[in-house]
Amino acid sequence: MSPNDDTKSRLLEAAGRVFSEKGYDLATVREICLGADANVAAVHYYFGDKSRLYIEAVREAQCARAEDVPIPQWQPEMSSEDKLRDFIKTFLTRLLGKGRPDWHLGIMLRELAHPTQACHELVRDYIRPMADVLKVILDDFLPASMPMVQRHLIGFSIVGQCLFYYVHKPIIRELVGDEEYQGYHIDLLADHIARFTLSSLQSFTTSPPPVPLPETPA
Amino acid sequence: MSPNDDTKSRLLEAAGRVFSEKGYDLATVREICLGADANVAAVHYYFGDKSRLYIEAVREAQCARAEDVPIPQWQPEMSSEDKLRDFIKTFLTRLLGKGRPDWHLGIMLRELAHPTQACHELVRDYIRPMADVLKVILDDFLPASMPMVQRHLIGFSIVGQCLFYYVHKPIIRELVGDEEYQGYHIDLLADHIARFTLSSLQSFTTSPPPVPLPETPA
DNA sequence: CGATCAATGAAACGTTTGTTTGAAATGGGG
DNA sequence: CCCCATTTCAAACAAACGTTTCATTGATCG
Structure with a gap:
């Protein structure tokens, strides 16, 4: 038993x-x-x-x-940049890391791409908590005046970059060749995405958005 | 007949x-x-x-x-920034735009997510030409010394942001709510991704990559 | 031991699947 | 008109599917 x-x-x-x-x-x-x-x-x-x-x-x-979901209680003295780097690397490890049973993520991401009945629960218990963590991290970079919509889009830019390597893995492999793909370790990808993202975030802290966010779009 | x-x-x-x-x-x-x-x-x-x-x-x-594939022969006097903006908006329109038969893209992206026999041909005739266009655009932003691997990762960061809105459309809708999602017009998304990307690209033109690209990773 | 009940097993259920058959139309040339 | 090749049609095929039935096991308790 x-x-x-x-x-x-x-x-x-x-x-x-x-x-x-x-x-x-x-x-x-x-x-x-x-x-x-x-x-x-x-x-x-x-x-x-x-x-x-x-x-x-x-x-x-x-x-x-659930136990893997990253709410790792970062030390308060940790810099925001390091928190974001840590988040990205953790997220990528969840997506591409070996060692754990593959099917845990496989079945969840299949559900996310083509939702059935199990989707609502999945979003509520797994996706949204993770999104909230990212939101808090981004608060350190973004001015309080920034509207929610734009904060969401920035979050989507980050997770979109990460998920791409999981969802379209076979196409990436075919596109760059097996040899180069062998070198796509998690550290390499995480470093790139973190750098790409942090560079962009700097501009959001200093200058206002270029488009005034049309409130009534046509 | x-x-x-x-x-x-x-x-x-x-x-x-x-x-x-x-x-x-x-x-x-x-x-x-x-x-x-x-x-x-x-x-x-x-x-x-x-x-x-x-x-x-x-x-x-x-x-x-195939006739939609963006090799729009941009005017040479067009700025690199505008070319990239145009590419992103075109790409997003292919993914999210209405008007044309939905199934054209639906069947292709299903094939890309779970490749069968038709995948090789699809990459050769549709994906790679599009990737080459993006490569040429990025050449204007990136130093000639930048290795191919990093150029690829930057390209993936761009298309990853775009594809996210197509692949995980239902989850995005569930996450931000129907009301906010109604406002996710192509122009809004394209403006955000272009801004997010261009901000990041600036840093790549001015400073060298932070990691020295480990040639023999363990 | 005998009774009871959760758990397992082999076999068959009715449906739906992709595929195939053979005949019935169809439509021009000789 | 008849012939022949092309195309359509209803019907049936075997195989695989999810599901169900019912007999059998094996442990627990009176």
């Missing part, structure tokens, strides 16, 4: 792995049950049907990743 | 639309044929099987979009 060896846990583990690799529709309950050393009827017995197994698998991955 | 009204063309059109909406596996030949006013056997008759119909549909979308 140890909670990591019973059939229910093995099903969740196998389901997460298969769902992550093939997506919801291409994954079959038979392959999941084969990987979990369980009978196909076990899915109905423990979860009811395939869709509820999927939802539970997403929730499982989300919980397993 | 007009090439836009025969069964083969109608099948390609309907296939692209359905594949774009549901993805390869969730799309059924029966739904495609229903949308094309054709019999299910027509797929086998004209294309052989479902996979070859998919490949042809991607190729069709790619050809239809």
Whole structure:
């Protein structure tokens, strides 16, 4: 009855792995049950049907990743620049780092790209807390007068740069070639994104936005 | 026998639309044929099987979009900043703009996120030419001594920001709320990304990279 | 031991999938 | 008119899917 060896846990583990690799529709309950050393009827017995197994698998991955979510309580004497650098590197490590089960992020990012029922919960418990952390960091760089919309766009510029290396990994590899891609270590990417971002943020602290943010756009 | 009204063309059109909406596996030949006013056997008759119909549909979308690919022959007296602004806005319009058939981009970006057989051709004929255009623009901002790797990363920072608004559109909407998302017009996003990017590029022209690009990383 | 109940197993259920068949139209030349 | 090649059609194919049934196991408790 140890909670990591019973059939229910093995099903969740196998389901997460298969769902992550093939997506919801291409994954079959038979392959999941084969990987979990369980009978196909076990899915109905423990979860009811395939869709509820999927939802539970997403929730499982989300919980397993929750402890990783970066609210690392930075030291107050740490510079804002270092906080941002740390955030970017942590985020990239979550996306590209090895060692942990691949499917945790795989199933979550599949859900984010093509949301199903499990999406709301995922945003509420995982995405938004992370966004709030970034918001606080950015507060150190941006004038208090800056409207919320522009603060959001700046945040999206940061996470957009990071997510790109995960979502379009195969195209990047094809574009730059295997040899160069081998050198795309997390440190290299994090250093670039941090530098690219910090350089830009400096301009936001010194000068007002170039467009006066049209309040009623046509 | 007009090439836009025969069964083969109608099948390609309907296939692209359905594949774009549901993805390869969730799309059924029966739904495609229903949308094309054709019999299910027509797929086998004209294309052989479902996979070859998919490949042809991607190729069709790619050809239809080829005329849009931005090699707009900018005037030589145009400033580099304006060229980059123009590129970003054009790129965002391709991603988020309405008016043209949605499925052209839908099926292509699905292919880029989860490559199948049609990927190589797509990169060669559509992605790489676009990347080359961006490369030339960036040459105006970056010192000739900058290594290729870093030039690539800068390019990825730009397209990563743009693609984010397409790939994770539903999550953005959920994160900022419907009301704010309504205001995310292409002009607003393009202005922000251009400003964010140009601010950063300035620093690359004036100072050397902070990390000396480790040649043999461990 | 015998009864009980959660858990597992093998087999089959009905549907839907991509694919194939063979006949029925269709439309020009001889 | 008849013939022939091209194209369409309804019907059925085998395979795979999620789901269900029902018999069997194995441990627990009276």
